[in-house]
Amino acid sequence: MFRFLHAADIHLDSAMVGLDLPEGTPLDQVRGATRRAFDNLVDLAIREQVAFVLLSGDIYDGDWKDFNTGIFFNRRMAQLKDARIAIYIVTGNHDAASQITKSLKPLENVHFFSHRKPETILLKELDVALHGQSFASRAVTDDLSANYPKAKSGMFNIGLLHTALSGREGHEPYAPCTVDGLKSKGYQYWALGHVHQREIVSEDPWIVFPGNIQGRHVRETGSKGCTLVTVDGDEVKVESADLDILRWNLCQVDVGGCNSTDEVCERVQAVFEKVLLEAEDRPLLARLELLGATAAHQQLKSQTAYWAEKFRGLAAGIGGSGIWLEKVKLKTTDEAHLETLTQGDDALAGLLKNLMDLEIDAGKISELDLEFSSFLSRLPAEIRGGEDPFDPTDPDQWNDIRNDIKDLLVARLLSAGERK
């Protein structure tokens, strides 16, 4: 009987993305999350007395250059060495791009598989054969598994591979391969990496994505960790183990039918209390999205910044391990009657109709507002690129903006005309 740990996509020292936390947030709880999650991995390996640890790629973030990260990694490997635990690694696309991988001298209990061709390591005392090949470059588009050798008979065969299989949403289709192709090798366990969502692709043989060990943005929600495998003769037991030190959550709250902002706050509070329980005593980073048609819509929309702060305050006051809001999105709509505002032909209706008919592109927006291009040029390049670039001329984003402007103008103008 022996046990081993299978993890992937550590992305050491990669930062939480898109956080805009208010002043006074205890940032220490958020900082260094990937390191602390990795510490949890090392502790787990030592506590469970595993025979070895498999890392299926992406230990570092590709464009992260601080060598300190490598030094930290080596120190943790030294701890495993003291506990007589070996580590076997195939590098992934990020590692291939990383300077750290190239410069860091590995300790003797750490083995990187070759990137030239598939390599097999036999652990004779356990009757285990490990097969693996690292990424040679950032973008590997060949099916690496095709050249993996057939299983060694009478041994427990494990294949390590960084791949998106035949494609997974939100992940580059590197090292493409098929489940049937993997099965045809006759291995008992395929230790995959690259896909950040935990997934058991097959149970016979076991084909497993353990997911990443720590969520880093609002698209990586839920618990995160690694896979603990126990092999006892022919019996294989696969369990997942949580390593993350904080959780992400997309908090969608239906405030439909709420008559006042007080009621909205009550519903939000109730949802906060629920998701906090699900976080299992970890701090929670959440995006709050309010949905539904409510009478409080105008009030919310006329002061969006104020209400965002208000909900942040609500989250901050919830106690327990804490909830911090990454972002607040008000996707509410008004209860039907405001739509009729655009149907008359008074001044306000004309304004709203023309607004809603306004399509925009880069040229048009600059024509409307001469200062616009200078505004764009002042923004950091980082928010105009990446996975979710800021671009007001994108039709979807413009649609959101236009709706928000409409709500804003209606709220301000009508409250200006209101007789109090």
Next chain:
Amino acid sequence: MKIARLDIKAFGNLTDVILDFSSETPGLHIIYGSNEAGKSTALRALKGFLYGIPVRTSDNFLHEYSKLLVGGTLVNSDGRELTFWRLKRNVGDILDADKKILGWEILSEFLHGIEEPLFDTLFGVDHETLVSGGRDILEQKGEVGQALFSAGAGLSSLHNVIKNLEKEYEDLFKAGGSKPKLNKAIKEFQDLKKEIRDLSLSSYVWKEQEKALEKASGKLDDIEKQKQVSSTELERLKRLQRSLSHLSGRQTLLGRLAELGPVGHLPYDFSDRLQEAVKKEERSQERLKRALSRKEDLEGKQKSVSVRKDVIEQAETIENFHQRLGAQRKAQYDRPHLNEEMIKCRAEAESLINQAAPNLDLSKKAEIKAVLGKKPSLIKFGNRFARLQESCDQAERRKKDLTDASKKAKRDLDATPEVVETRGLGTAINVARKAGDLDERIRSQSQETHILQTSAETESQQLGLWYGSLEELLLISLPSSKTIDRYTEDFREANDDVRNAKENQDKARDKLDSVQLDLKTMDKTGAVPTEDELLQSRAKRDQGWQLVKQAWLNGEEDVSEKTKTFCGDSALPEAYEESVQVSDDLSDRLRNEAERVHKYVALLTQVEKLEEQLQRWEKSETEAGEKVAQLEDSWRAIWVDCKVEPQSPREMRNWLARCLEVRRQFEEQKHKQGQLKSLLDKRKSLRENLLGELAQVGEKVKLQGDELESVLDYADKVLQKLVALADKRNSAQIELDRLSFELESAVKDLEISQKALDEWQKEWSAALTDLAISEEASSEEATEVLEKLQTSVERWDKAESLKLRLEAIDNDQKEFNQAVYALVQNVAPELNDLPSDQAVVKLQVLLTESRNATTFRNKLIEDLEETEEEIRQAEVELKVALDKKTELRKQARCDDDEQLHKVDREFLEFVKVNSELKQLEKTLRDMAEGVLLENLEKQAQEIDPDDLPGQIEALTDKIKNEYDPQIRELSERKGEARKELQLMDGSNKAAIKQEDAQCALGKVRRLAEQYIRVRMAAVILKKEIDHYRKEHQDPILKIASKYFRELTQVSFDSLRSDVDNHGNQILVGVCPDEIVKTVEEMSSGTRDQLYLSLRLATIEWRLDNHESIPFIADDILVNFDDERSKATLKALANLANKNQVVLFTHHKAVVSLGKNLRQDNNVVIHDLTKASRSKS
């Protein structure tokens, strides 16, 4: 649309208030309510009516939420009306007049898509909106677009909206700024990026740095070793240089010690011991001298002290007398006062007894005390008199009152008339009442009878078919409705059969026509081959073949005959060939056109079938017709007995029903006639009975007519009058009886009281005889005498006790004098002549003096003893000192004191030199830093002192200028390298900064998104305002000019747009004299009117293309002077010809202005104060 009526059932403090707006034109409706009358409530109720009562309203303080109710009627310009009620509910709050729930859609036809917020802004205006609207125009400096847009959208502070938006986006971002939030966030992000770059460690740097550290460390170690060697040598030389002078001094001291060698054997403290011995000798001699002189002095003083022994011995007695002396003097002082008081008490006692009881003597005290013993019972007895006297008086008063009252009651009774018996009359009235309202019943019964009679007659005349009398109608026998139903059914069935047969014939014919049409169509598109044709052509072919065979094979020659029939004149072979051809063709066609053939055949078959059906239905029709004829015969037969010519069964069924109804009515009328007669009889008997009873009680009256009611009423009144009289007499009798009874008891009470008073008087006289008081004296007088007697006895007792005390004082004084005299004789005879008190004082003085002398003598004795002890001690000390000195002389081997002192001086120098040597050697050893003194001396001998400074300087220079700079530099290098490497400790500082940078980036994103929204909102709004101005400026300004002229009473002539110095389009007013005024130059009131003009112009302009909506104004005339208020009301009244205007106000002045305008006929005043029934 206009509001025709508003019905505030329950809302706020209003209950059942109805506002009727149904004027001919839409009208100007002025709703007046003083403060608290509910003007604002009515305004809220109006809005609640149109748009629903708000969820959280405070208008539930009088009527609870579920009871709030507002209703009313709306009228569209096309005349359509809607009446509905509004409840306070979330859904289903609209009810129709019957309180059934209506859908909200029903309202939309009347509100024309104007939802509540828009209604508030566009069709509502109040004083504050007006003022802020006017102010806004000023703040935007009359900018035309904003002014028009504000009025067009009903906004009062558009300028602020724009200003706030501008401020908001400027707070977020400015192109060249650093303070706005977004600029700050961008800067923060860029700073963090730089920090990350600084904190990040590149792999190359790390490796290089490690190498650099190793190199610097190695070199530093070498140089430090070399420096160590040079430093050691330098130290050695410096040590030598410092030690040289001390070494030579040491040699000198050693030489001097050798010279002083002979005194070296003396102990180290010799000199101290010698000095101590000399000092002690001198001190002892001085002490001895002082003690001897003191002794002499004390002995002298002792001789001069003397003491009186006999006085001391009697000390206790003397002090005792001295103490008693105070008491004696006090008694002597009090004595005259006591004596005086005693005399006064005696005199008072005698005077009192003389006043109270001159017959008594104070000496007979026992007698007086016996009299005093009776005092308490006597006082109690006296007090009873007052009570007895009071009750006697009371009884007297009561008797008199009752006598008067009973006299009056008797008079009342006599004045009341006698009672008459009324039982018979009462019974008659009751019987008549029980019969009910007979008059009314008779009236209605006769009316009903008459109606029934008339109706039966009319009905029978209208019945038709029957022409006999009503009585006859009752006798004829009519067929039952069941029979008629049976005939109805039979007729229906038979007729149905006929119709059915006809219909089926028609259908069959139609179908036949269409099938034949299809057949014809097929024929037209070419003949359709049939099986029959094929068989025929085949038969012909076979026939031809037989002919051919006969002619050809069998050689039969004469087939021409047969051939002729077969083919006429054609030749057989061709004919046969053709027949083969024909039959083949047919066969082919049958096969090829199988479908068509099949259809053709099917159609033919259908034709046959349809023709057959047609015949069948024709037969059915004939049969059914016969059956109908039979039925009609039998139908007539059943009506023969009634002499009625029947129509169809269905009609006859109705006729029968009506006929039966007539019969029923007639029967009922007869029945009612009978009832009426019995009622008339009963009334008559009751009436006579009543009149008889009235006569019995003496009321003979004559009442016209047959009616019962008038008699009954009269009887009732008579009865009531009689009963009242009886009651009155009865109660008078009862009162008289009661008073007589009470008078009797009052007389008895008076007698008892007087008797008790007499008895008391007797007893009282008896009690007083013991005292010397007259019998007539009252109890108070008796008490006073007794009080005086008691006081007299008390004073006498006090005088007696004072006398005893005076005697005691005199005895005391005498005894004291004797005792003092005896003591003086014994102790101090010189005081014999003094009075006793002065003698005692002198004795006390003598005692004190003697005591002081004794104390002084004792002290002197003690001092003398001490001095003698002191002399003895000093002598011993002196001897010890001299012995010590002798011993020291022996030790120094001297014969006399002079030699001894010389030796002492030499010894002192020896000690000093030795100590200096020790000090010097210690200093040298410190300098040598561990090197032995001998080695040091040896090194000093080896070196030339003159070379030393040169060597030291050279070495110092080498260390300072050669080794130290190198070490410093290498240490720095090493430190730097180490620091760099320490930074490379695997820390996550850069990673943390990266997290911070991501946060900052998130903030940038949020603020950028916020900025673009606010900025674009402002940009688009301004653009739209400009757009609106271009489109609407001319028509609206034209209308607005008209209003402005009217509202300002021609202070201004018109409004127009102008261009200011900055090129902006602005709004200006033009005066009649063509002078142009900007809005800044107008007064604030005029600006309010300007804003109102624009609002009214927008509404009027809107009327061109839209249904009107009521314009609700809430107290807008507050700031207008009377003239302009009037002008404004007039303008509103003009607008009200086309568009309803509702003006709420709580100013009476506005109401009276409105009343003056009433000639226009479209101004209606509604006074809430009057309309409201309930006020809080």
